[in-house]
Amino acid sequence: MKTMFRYNWMVRDAWYAWCENVPEEELLRERTGGVGGILRTLFHMVDVEWSWIRVMQGEPDFQEDFAEYRSLERVKELDRRFRPEVEAFVDGWHDGLERRPFYDRRADGTVVIDAWGEIMRHVVAHHIHHAGQLSVWAREVGKAPVSPNVIGRGLIAPDL
């Protein structure tokens, strides 16, 4: 579990670096699919990751509004604010939490129950999914996307 969160943070940081060399208007341009833009996607990744960690723990969540974060620096700032809390939760993860129930009370009154282990994988996959969308838009901008490779990052040391 920790491996995949670390992977996502490496990829996200690489996308921030990628953004440094792209005109802001391209980062903000409305695009087809996903949440509709490059910077908006990075904002969404940060927001959703943190939000799930919060709601699992019964902590208040708040819907951040992208209107307040329409620059790379603002999104990175939000990330620096949220990531330590996510990191602490992920560091404390263990198999005993896999099946802990999360009661998701929907607006229509129904309750859906998700296992925590499912939610953690959802958070991981959510990030990778949106990074895949970024990779298409990167080509639209005319730049090579960030590598999505898991191998080659030194995430797990092989037995030698």
Add this chain to the structure above:
Amino acid sequence: MKTMFRYNWMVRDAWYAWCENVPEEELLRERTGGVGGILRTLFHMVDVEWSWIRVMQGEPDFQEDFAEYRSLERVKELDRRFRPEVEAFVDGWHDGLERRPFYDRRADGTVVIDAWGEIMRHVVAHHIHHAGQLSVWAREVGKAPVSPNVIGRGLIAPDL
């Protein structure tokens, strides 16, 4: 590990069903980013997943050529042929394999060593990444993409 492979297969099967209602020319159309098209991406997902499982086990791999698989039915056929072998490998997965070394001998003579656990996560992330690209192209076609949600699929039963 098994959970995420099962998730990917559910998503892939849902993309096959999605393709049934899209004109073949849209599935074959060249697009910006990734491997350059919808059906080609599904083919690539099937090929790469199987290829990694093969090479880890020291089994001969072969580069399938998309030219031979330019229809939904042909790609699904390939998937039916490859998936049981991947499934058997994934079913046999255990923590003791996480750090087993894979010696990747490159064309230039260098050898890169990857842990099996890293490769397995690479295979999972690779699939999600490409499904993210499909979701952008789905909107280009004017259709809602397949849901990338991990939650809500009954993958892990919560303790109640």
